[in-house]
Amino acid sequence: xxxxxxxxxxRSSAADLAARLAAGEVSSVxxxxxxxxxxxxxxxxxxxxxxxxxxxxxxxxxxxADRADGVALPALAxxxxxxxxxxxxxxxxxxxxSKILEGWVPPYDATxxxxxxxxxxxxxxxxxxxxxxxxxxxxxxxxxxxxxxWDLERIPGGSGGGSAAAVSAFEAPxxxxxxxxxSIRQPAAVTGSVxxxxxxxxVSRYGAIALASSLDQVGPxxxxxxxxxxxxxxxxxxxxxxxxxxPDAWPSMAEAARRGARGDVLKGLRVGVVKxxxxxxxxxxAGVRQRFTETLDLLAGAGAEIVEVSAPNFEYAVxxxxxxxxxxxxxxxAKFDSVxxxxxxxxxxxxxxxxxxxxxxAGFGPEVKRRIILGTYALSAGYYDAYYGSAQKVxxxxxxDFAAAFEKADILVSPSAxxxxxxFGEKLADPLAMYLNDVTTIPANLAGVPGMGLPMGxxxxxxxxxxxxxxxxxxxxxxxxxxxxxxxxxxESHWGGPLWAxxxxxxxxxxxxxxx
Amino acid sequence: xxEITPERVAHLASLARIALTPAEIETLTGELGAIVDAVATxxxxxxxxxxxxxxxxxxxxxxxxxxxxxxxxTEQALAGAPDHDGSRFRVTAILGEEQ
Numbered sequence: 177x178x179x180x181x182x183x184x185x186x187r188s189s190a191a192d193l194a195a196r197l198a199a200g201e202v203s204s205v206x207x208x209x210x211x212x213x214x215x216x217x218x219x220x221x222x223x224x225x226x227x228x229x230x231x232x233x234x235x236x237x238x239x240x241a242d243r244a245d246g247v248a249l250p251a252l253a254x255x256x257x258x259x260x261x262x263x264x265x266x267x268x269x270x271x272x273x274s275k276i277l278e279g280w281v282p283p284y285d286a287t288x289x290x291x292x293x294x295x296x297x298x299x300x301x302x303x304x305x306x307x308x309x310x311x312x313x314x315x316x317x318x319x320x321x322x323x324x325x326w327d328l329e330r331i332p333g334g335s336g337g338g339s340a341a342a343v344s345a346f347e348a349p350x351x352x353x354x355x356x357x358x359s360i361r362q363p364a365a366v367t368g369s370v371x372x373x374x375x376x377x378x379v380s381r382y383g384a385i386a387l388a389s390s391l392d393q394v395g396p397x398x399x400x401x402x403x404x405x406x407x408x409x410x411x412x413x414x415x416x417x418x419x420x421x422x423p424d425a426w427p428s429m430a431e432a433a434r435r436g437a438r439g440d441v442l443k444g445l446r447v448g449v450v451k452x453x454x455x456x457x458x459x460x461x462a463g464v465r466q467r468f469t470e471t472l473d474l475l476a477g478a479g480a481e482i483v484e485v486s487a488p489n490f491e492y493a494v495x496x497x498x499x500x501x502x503x504x505x506x507x508x509x510a511k512f513d514s515v516x517x518x519x520x521x522x523x524x525x526x527x528x529x530x531x532x533x534x535x536x537x538a539g540f541g542p543e544v545k546r547r548i549i550l551g552t553y554a555l556s557a558g559y560y561d562a563y564y565g566s567a568q569k570v571x572x573x574x575x576x577d578f579a580a581a582f583e584k585a586d587i588l589v590s591p592s593a594x595x596x597x598x599x600f601g602e603k604l605a606d607p608l609a610m611y612l613n614d615v616t617t618i619p620a621n622l623a624g625v626p627g628m629g630l631p632m633g634x635x636x637x638x639x640x641x642x643x644x645x646x647x648x649x650x651x652x653x654x655x656x657x658x659x660x661x662x663x664x665x666x667x668e669s670h671w672g673g674p675l676w677a678x679x680x681x682x683x684x685x686x687x688x689x690x691x692x
Numbered sequence: 693x694x695e696i697t698p699e700r701v702a703h704l705a706s707l708a709r710i711a712l713t714p715a716e717i718e719t720l721t722g723e724l725g726a727i728v729d730a731v732a733t734x735x736x737x738x739x740x741x742x743x744x745x746x747x748x749x750x751x752x753x754x755x756x757x758x759x760x761x762x763x764x765x766t767e768q769a770l771a772g773a774p775d776h777d778g779s780r781f782r783v784t785a786i787l788g789e790e791q
Contacts, residue, residue: 193732215778225760268762279774280712280772281771282772283768283769283771283772284764309788358718359771375749376747376748376749377741377749377751385765390748392750416756419747419751419754420747420751421755422749423751442705484729489737489790492733492734492736495730495731495732495733495734498727498730498731499734506708510709513709514774514783515773515774515781515783516772516773516781517772517774518774518775519774520774520775523784525790526784526790527784527785527787528783528784528785528786529709529788530711530784531708531783531784532709533706533709533711536708536709536710536711537710537711537712537713538728542716545710545712545716545720546720546723546724546727548708548710549701549705549710549720549724550724550727550728550737552704552707552708553696553700553704553728556704556707561730562732562735563732565738565744566734566735566738567731567733567734567738568744568745568746569737569739569742569743569744569745570737570738570744571741571744571745571748571768572743572744572745573737575745575748607723607726607727608726608727608730611727616779621748622748623748624747624748624749625748648779650748650749690748
C-alpha cells in the first residue's frame with residue numbers, strides 16, 4: 177500500500193470508509209492495516225492504546241471474504257473502531273485503567289462490543305483512561321497518561337482521553353467512550369473531536385465496568401457528527417441485560433445527522449444559552465468565551481433564535497456530583513475483593529479480610545482511594561441525609577431547571593469545557609481544581625439528558641481546540657445530531673475546512689497523517 | 693469546617709477494606725476535609741420540600757419471559773480468579789483468631 181493511500185485512509189471518516197468498502201474501492205484489510213501502521217508510528221508518543229488487537233487483520237480479512245462472496249453486510253462492516261478499556265471484551269484485557277485488573281480478560285463481551293462485532297466493525301484495541309474513569313486528564317491511569325495530539329505536553333482530557341486522542345491522531349476513525357460526568361465530551365473539547373453522551377438508558381451499560389450507576393452512559397467518539405451518529409445507531413437501543421435500558425424505539429441518528437447537514441434546520445431553532453455556563457464565570461478561559469460568542473453570532477446569522485435561559489441550581493451540580501459519584505463508586509468498587517478476579521496480594525497468616533485490604537491498597541491509585549473513602553463517608557450512618565440525601569435533592573432541582581429551560585429553547589448550548597488542554601501536573605495536586613473542570617458537563621449526567629461536544633475553533637491565545645456543548649431533552653438524542661451536524665457544517669464553511677485537519681504532524685508520522 | 697480527622701479517615705478506610713499507610717491517611721485527611729467543605733454546599737438548597745431523585749430516568753416493569761438464559765460455565769467463572777480448586781474460589785482463613 178502506498179504512503180498516499182495509507183495517509184488518505186486514516187484521514188477518512190467512517191462514513192467515507194464505509195462507502196468505499198461497500199463499493200469495493202478498498203479492502204477492510206487495507207483500511208485496518210493503515211490504522212495499525214499509524215498506531216505503530218505514533219502511539220509511542222500519544223499512548224492512546226493500552227492494548228492493540230492482534231486479531232484485527234484476521235477479522236478484517238473475514239469481512240473482505242464475505243463481501244467477495246456477496247454476503248449482505250451492515251453499513252459499517254470493515255470499518256475499524258477503538259474501544260475504551262472500561263468496556264469488557266472477550267478477546268482483549270479489560271482493565272479500566274487500573275492495576276487491580278491488570279491482564280484480566282473478561283468471560284463476556286459488553287453489549288455495545290457485541291453489537292459492533294455484529295455490525296462487522298473491526299476492534300483495533302483498547303484505549304487508555306483515568307483509573308475506573310475517575311479523572312479529567314488520564315493522569316490517573318495506572319498505565320501512564322495519554323498525550324494530546326495537538327500538544328504532547330498537554331492532557332487529552334479524561335477520563336476517555338485515550339479514545340479522543342486515538343481519533344484526533346488518526347489512529348482510529350471512531351471509538352467508544354463512557355461518560356459519567358463529562359468523560360466523552362470534555363476530551364472531545366480539548367482534542368478537537370466529537371463525542372456524544374446519549375440519554376441515560378439509550379445505550380446499554382451491560383459489560384461496562386461500573387463507576388456510578390445512576391450517571392454512567394456509553395457513547396460514540398469521532399471526528400465528525402455523522403460518524404458519531406453511525407456508531408450510535410450500531411450500539412444504541414434496548415438491552416434486556418441492563419435494567420436501566422429504555423425500551424422505546426429510537427429514530428436513526430445517522431438520518432438526523434444527514435438531515436442536519438443538508439437542510440436549513442438552524443432557521444428558527446431556539447438555541448438556549450445557559451446563563452450559568454455562558455463562559456463569563458470564574459475559571460473560563462478568554463479564548464473559550466470568545467469562540468463561544470462568535471459561534472452564537474454565526475448561529476444567529478444562520479437564522480437561529482438565541483435565547484438566554486437560567487439554570488440557577490447548576491451552581492450546585494459539581495458539589496452534588498462529588499457526593500453521588502463517590503457514594504455509588506464506593507459500592508460498585510466493593511467487588512474488587514481479591515477473590516473472584518483481578519489482583520491478590522498475599523498476606524502471610526492473614527485472613528481474607530487482611531488480604532482484601534492489602535490488595536485494594538496495592539491495586540487502587542490515589543484518586544480511586546480518595547473517592548472510595550469520600551463515598552464511604554457520604555453513605556455512613558448519621559451523614560447520609562446531610563450529604564447523599566441532599567445531593568439527590570439537588571438532582572431534582574437540576575432536572576427542574578432543565579425542564580424550565582427546554583420550555584424556552586429547543587437545544588441548550590455552552591462551552592464543553594471551561595479551558596483548553598492544560599499541562600500535565602497542573603491540576604494533579606489539587607483534586608478540587610480537577611473536579612471543577614467538569615462544571616459544564618456534569619448537569620447533563622445528573623439530569624440524564626443527552627449532550628454532544630463538537631469542535632468550536634482554536635483559542636487565539638494558545639492555538640488549542642475549544643469545544644461547543646449541545647444538550648437536548650431526554651430521549652431527544654436525534655435533535656442533537658440534527659442540530660450538531662448543521663452547526664458543524666456552518667463552522668466548517670466559516671473555517672474553510674474541518675478543525676481536525678489542522679492538527680500538527682506528530683513525530684514519527686512522516687507524511688502519514690497530520691497537517692501537510 | 694468539616695469533621696474529617698485522621699482517626700475518622702482510618703476508620704472509613706477499614707470499612708472500605710483499604711489498608712492505607714499513615715502517610716496516605718495524613719494526606720487524605722487534608723484533602724477530604726477540603727472536598728467535604730466544598731460539597732456541603734448542597735445543603736443550602738436541599739430543603740425538606742424537595743423530593744430526592746435517585747435515578748434520572750426511572751423505569752418500572754421490565755418483565756421478561758421466565759426462561760433460562762446463557763450463564764457462565766464454572767470454568768469461565770473461575771478463569772480470572774487469583775486462586776481456585778477447579779470448582780470453587782480459594783481464599784485464606786475467613787475468621788481470625790479472636791473470632
